Amino acid sequence: xxxxxxxxxxxxxxxxxxxxxxxxxxxxxxxxxxxxxxxxxxxxxxxxxxxxxxxxxxxxxxxxxxxxxxxxxxxxxxxxxxxxxxxxxxxxxxxxxxxxxxxxxxxxxxxxxxxxxxxxxxxxxxxxxxxxxxxxxxxxxxxxxxxxxxxxxxxxxxxxxxxxxxxxxxxxxxxxxxxxxxxxxxxxxxxxxxxxxxxxxxxxxxxxxxxxxxxxxxxxxxxxxxxxxxxxxxxxxxxxxxxxxxxxxxxxxxxxxxxxxxx
Numbered sequence: 001x002x003x004x005x006x007x008x009x010x011x012x013x014x015x016x017x018x019x020x021x022x023x024x025x026x027x028x029x030x031x032x033x034x035x036x037x038x039x040x041x042x043x044x045x046x047x048x049x050x051x052x053x054x055x056x057x058x059x060x061x062x063x064x065x066x067x068x069x070x071x072x073x074x075x076x077x078x079x080x081x082x083x084x085x086x087x088x089x090x091x092x093x094x095x096x097x098x099x100x101x102x103x104x105x106x107x108x109x110x111x112x113x114x115x116x117x118x119x120x121x122x123x124x125x126x127x128x129x130x131x132x133x134x135x136x137x138x139x140x141x142x143x144x145x146x147x148x149x150x151x152x153x154x155x156x157x158x159x160x161x162x163x164x165x166x167x168x169x170x171x172x173x174x175x176x177x178x179x180x181x182x183x184x185x186x187x188x189x190x191x192x193x194x195x196x197x198x199x200x201x202x203x204x205x206x207x208x209x210x211x212x213x214x215x216x217x218x219x220x221x222x223x224x225x226x227x228x229x230x231x232x233x234x235x236x237x238x239x240x241x242x243x244x245x246x247x248x249x250x251x252x253x254x255x256x257x258x259x260x261x262x263x
Contacts, residue, residue, distance in 0.1 A: 005181020010098075015106030018161050023110060025102045027101070029085040034077045040069025040117055041109075042096070043077060052096040053109045054087055057121035057135045059095075064193075065147050069117040076103065076108050087126035098126060113137050116146025119247070123195045152256035154183025155209060157246055160239065160259050168237035172220035173230070175239050175240060177246055177259070179217070182211040200238045202231050 017129040040058025043051050058069035083102040092098055101108040110129065111116040113136040120133035140147040157179055164174015178192060181187050181198055189204040194217060202217060207229065209215055219238045222230040231238065239246070243262040250256055 001102055007259070017021060023107055023132050024056045025105070025107070026085055026233055029083050029099075032084055034080050034082055034146070035071060035075045035086070037078055038110065040066065040073050043082075043101070050094075050096045051084065051099050051101065052094075053090060053112070054098050054100055055120065055129055056109050056113050056118040057149075058112065058118040059253070060199070060201075062250065063201070065117070065235045068146065068259060069112065072112065072115065072117050073108070076111065077103055077107065082108070087128050087181070089126050099130065101213075109133070114138040114140055116143075116148050118148070118196060119245070138150050141255075144255075147253075148255045151223055151250045151252075151256050153187060153250060153256050154181060154185075155179055155248065155256055156182050157248055157257050157259035160246055160261060162239035162244065163263075164179075168219070168233055168239075168241070172233050172235075172237050173218045173222065174236060176216045176221040178214055179209065179248070180210055180214045184211050186210050192256070193247075193249045193251075194255075195247045196238055196240070197245050200254070 002248070019225045030051075035044045035046040038050065039061055041053040041056055045051060053115040053120050056139070058073075059066040080103050084097070084099040086097070086099055090098060110132055113120060113133050120130070120137045122133070134202045140146065144150055159178035161176050163173070164171060166174065168175055187203060187209045189207045189209055192204040194204070207226075215229060217231060217232050219251065221232050221234060222228065224230060237247045241263065245258055245260040246256050248256040
């Protein structure tokens with residue numbers, strides 16, 4: 001993404017901070033009938049179109065909480081007539097319609113975040129309600145709803161370098177995330193998951209973090225050691241230079257820690 005992402009996101013947050021209001025559906029859009037729910041943030045309409053919800057991201061099929069997110073989405077929209085509101089970019093590379101979805105006065109995208117089934121995921125130029133999504137995630141996290149029920153684990157994300165020397169795509173090992181065991185007992189990280197706001201997911205192998213010890217996870221390729229682990233990517237970066245969030249979860253999907261940043 002370009003530097004515009006930060007500008008759009010900061011503007012949305014500032015507008016929200018100046019006078020946060022509950023979003024309400026606009027008169028610009030279309031009605032449609034939901035044929036079935038694909039997952040937590042995607043539906044298919046009776047005319048065959050698939051709709052990806054704007055501004056949020058739910059766990060992918062097979063990941064912890066994916067089934068719960070899908071079930072909550074089904075409870076909101078299955079078989080319902082919905083109102084679809086688009087933003088500046090109306091479609092994605094998969095041919096899906098990008099939309100804000102309403103059932104009556106219920107803003108489905110926002111409700112999924114508010115109840116802890118999704119994280120905010122801002123992708124410019126579609127930023128109309130970005131501030132509301134960020135605020136809703138913060139409130140859900142503080143209330144420990146859904147995805148944000150906290151695990152009793154003393155591991156913390158203590159540092160993150162998102163912009164290394166040169167191009168991150170060419171040299172992804174310039175990016176890294178640092179985890180530290182802040183407790184007084186060893187923590188077995190096997191099966192723990194490190195994730196960005198989007199679709200990048202790293203699952204830890206058999207690694208034990210001693211009390212006070214630190215491990216770094218580099219985005220590129222390399223040979224794992226006790227203190228350095230490698231995501232395994234090539235020609236691709238994980239951490240957005242314009243702002244992102246790292247999430248750490250235990251093997252059950254319980255929330256451990258997060259680290260948000262802007263340049």
